[in-house]
Amino acid sequence: MEVADALTHALDGALEATRALASRERLAPRSIAPELAEARGQVKGRDLELQTTIYAGAGRLRRLHVARGRGAMESLTVLGLAEASGLRPLFAADVVAFGGRLAVLFLDCCAIGGAPSMPAPPA
Numbered sequence: 274m275e276v277a278d279a280l281t282h283a284l285d286g287a288l289e290a291t292r293a294l295a296s297r298e299r300l301a302p303r304s305i306a307p308e309l310a311e312a313r314g315q316v317k318g319r320d321l322e323l324q325t326t327i328y329a330g331a332g333r334l335r336r337l338h339v340a341r342g343r344g345a346m347e348s349l350t351v352l353g354l355a356e357a358s359g360l361r362p363l364f365a366a367d368v369v370a371f372g373g374r375l376a377v378l379f380l381d382c383c384a385i386g387g388a389p390s391m392p393a394p395p396a
Contacts (some may be wrong), residue, residue: 275373276373276374277347277370277372277373280347280370280373280375281343281347284341284347284348284349284368287349287351287368288339288341288349291337291339291349291351292339294334294337295328295337295339298330298332298333298334298337299330299332300328300329300330300332300334300336300337301328301329301330302326302327302328303327303328303329305325305326305327309325310324310325310326311323311324311325312325315345316344316345316346316371317345319344319345320344320345321342321343321344321345321346322342322343322344323340323341323342323343323348324340324341324343325338325339325340325341326338326339326340327339332356333355333356333361334353334354334355335354335355335356335357336352336353336354337351337352337353337354338350338351338352338353339351342369345371346369346370346371347369347370347371347373348367348368348369348370349366349367349368350366350367350368351364351365351366351367352364352365353365362382362383363381363382363383364381364382365379365380365381365382366379366380366381367379367380
């Protein structure tokens with residue numbers, strides 16, 4: 274399996290795991306503007322497609338934003354937001370590759386709402 278194919282396979286697997294998490298947390302897809310839900314374009318003459326889904330619910334995990342790029346850029350971006358009360362984590366992950374080569378890998382999980390460096394939001 275080529276590196277580009279392996280990367281696509283890995284991102285597709287991560288996307289499926291993210292969808293399973295949304296289902297397990299009882300998050301439902303929300304309606305978003307069509308131009309945000311699916312965008313098409315080109316990068317250096319190669320086709321690019323970006324599909325975005327926003328899930329929302331009322332449990333521990335309130336929102337999950339997921340964007341998957343295919344074609345000239347293979348990417349997966351996931352942003353998870355928990356309920357606003359108390360010390361709840363914010364999760365963000367971004368993987369971007371061009372031409373089968375990893376360009377960006379970003380992973381962040383931080384507490385929000387009660388960290389000493391960030392005052393809690395008003396009640």
